[in-house]
Amino acid sequence: MATRIDVTGLTAYYGKFKAVSDINFSIEPKSVTAFIGPSGCGKSTVLRTLNRMHEVLPGARVEGEVRIDGEDLYGSGVDPVNVRRSVGMVFQRPNPFPTMSIFENVVAGLKLNGIRKKALLEERAEESLRGANLWDEVKDRLGRPGAGLSGGQQQRLCIARAIAVEPQVLLMDEPCSALDPISTLAIEDLIGKLKSSYTIVIVTHNMQQASRVSDTTGFFTLDKTGEPGRLVEMDSTEKIFANPTQKRTEDYITGRFG
Secondary structure: OOOEEEEEEEEEEEEEEEEEEEEEEOOOOOOOOOOOEEOOOOHHHHHOOOOOOOOOOOEEEEEEEEOOOOOOOOOOOOOHHHHHEEEEEEEEEEOOOOOOOOHHHHHHHHOOOOOHHHHHHHEEEEHHHHHHOHHHHOOOOOEEEHHHHHHHHHHHHHHHHHHHOOOOOOEEEOOOOOHHHHHHHHHHHHHHOOOOOOOOOOEEEOOHHHHHOOOOEEEEEEOOOOOOOEEEEEEEEEHHHHHHOOOOHHHHOOOOOO
């Protein structure tokens, strides 16, 4: 099977600080990949390099290659705005636009892309809210503020907003860390449904969550404080949790460090 994402020799900096070094991996289409590892090991940094969000920070830069369907996202002439249209992002805390209604939140990206036809916006909004398993809960109050929803609903609203523009890849940076267990389960169920249409990469501190939702797991760690994070091992989730190749992976999974 052809890969959707190919990362080669990726090194990411914050100013002079090297956050991660020489990261290499590939991800297949319509799959869920989880990044796990201790705090500060660079897994969220790597996630943000996959849609050029990393370079938004002053002094941040990337070396190496990130290819999606063969195209180098950091190649000359590549517009980072277009990259972020094809690689959506869901953040740790739900961030609906506070002054916008539920409907306006979902179609915000579509409007930025120049879509103005009301019937098309309504159609895509319903499709996206259904895709985020939120339609039945909000269909009668689409004009109310998105910020008035519960935390779990807000996160699903943000997922609806991300998939409304029909990205190829969906990135999730600890999407359940601010949610209660019931909302977390709803998001996990949703991830399982979305992978039939999207390639999903998720960062999580919850190893049980990684084992439940992902097909592939990558373990990141630091050799010692102050050194860049590294990808120690990446394999099928079943193998990573049952029979990892690297002792450092086994020690982390079993709670002996980290």
